Amino acid sequence: MSATAQQWLEDIRRLELTDKIRIMNVCGGHERSITTAGLRTLLPENIELIPGPGCPVCVCPEEDIYEAIQLALNEEITLVAFGDMLRVPVNVKKGEIRSLDEAKSAGADIRPIASPTEAVKIAKENPDRPVVFFAAGFETTTAPVAAMVAEGIPDNLLLLVSARLTWPAVAMLLESDTPGFDALIAPGHVSTVMGPEEWQFVVEQHNIPAAIAGFNPESLVAAFYSVLRQLKDQRYFLDNCYPQVVVEGGNRGAKQMLEQVMEVYDANWRGIGTIPNSGFRLNPSYAAHDARQQLPDYSDEARRRAGQMPPGCDCAKVVLGRLYPNQCKLYGSACTPRNPIGPCMVSDEGACRIWWAGGIREQQVANG
Structure with missing residues (x-):
């Protein structure tokens, strides 16, 4: 850890805060950095760092994953998706195919990709076969997808979009009766x-201190200090602790592409339910590349129920910051990275997977 980060930690200790303070870090990348650097063990004991809803794989609706599986199994297509999505399980009867990985093993043409450009490459290499890109993610993943579509993609490349915006989930938590946190670390990317x-x-609507952080310990600890100092002084504002890349107005080109190619709608989040204005879908003017418009309908509306996690799985509570990963009854026993039951144990941005990789193997009894 850099000396500067150590100095921020010393500054935090000098604040001499005694009340219990809960800081939510929205981003899965933040949670990975916090756990890898052992920041929870370095902060005063009264300061809790709570993982939030910033894992797109974890909140991808079960009905969308099920639809992708059925398309791959029943249509003469090639389906491509970011690697983590292939292992996310859905709820089906024993013996039925429960993930894209299992569908691939059953003979479906499913390929993992790391970037949208790979989807274009595969479509160009297979001009006589529909290629469906199962595009799940948040704003940073969706912006390159939108730019790719705006620039022009092969006629045989279709998109099955399951993209989400980050801020509406935080707004939903803050508008609930029990938000569960006293300060917010907003995602830098x-x-x-x-x-x-x-x-x-x-800050303006909920009177809660907030700071934007990058992904190294220095930026994160600076953000922790900022919100803690704001609480101590009772003077709340939004602090940008990642000024190297976060600037007023954001990336105007990327935002323009999102506005051109996508439209915002009320979207379902796995285990949570519908959140207003929280989803991206293709603008109707791009219907020629919309898999839902061009291919048979395999959606299953019965799967839209909130709380659609596997039996006994507490991933929804983990995503909402209401349980720590190791407070789930399945953590480390039935549910491990080798055999994930819930989505939070699948993704590199899922809190359960991050905690397991960080060496946290013991279960903890949840209070209450």
């Missing part, structure tokens, strides 16, 4: 694209 202004509502 999302703010790079959308601009820091998106998070101003946290």
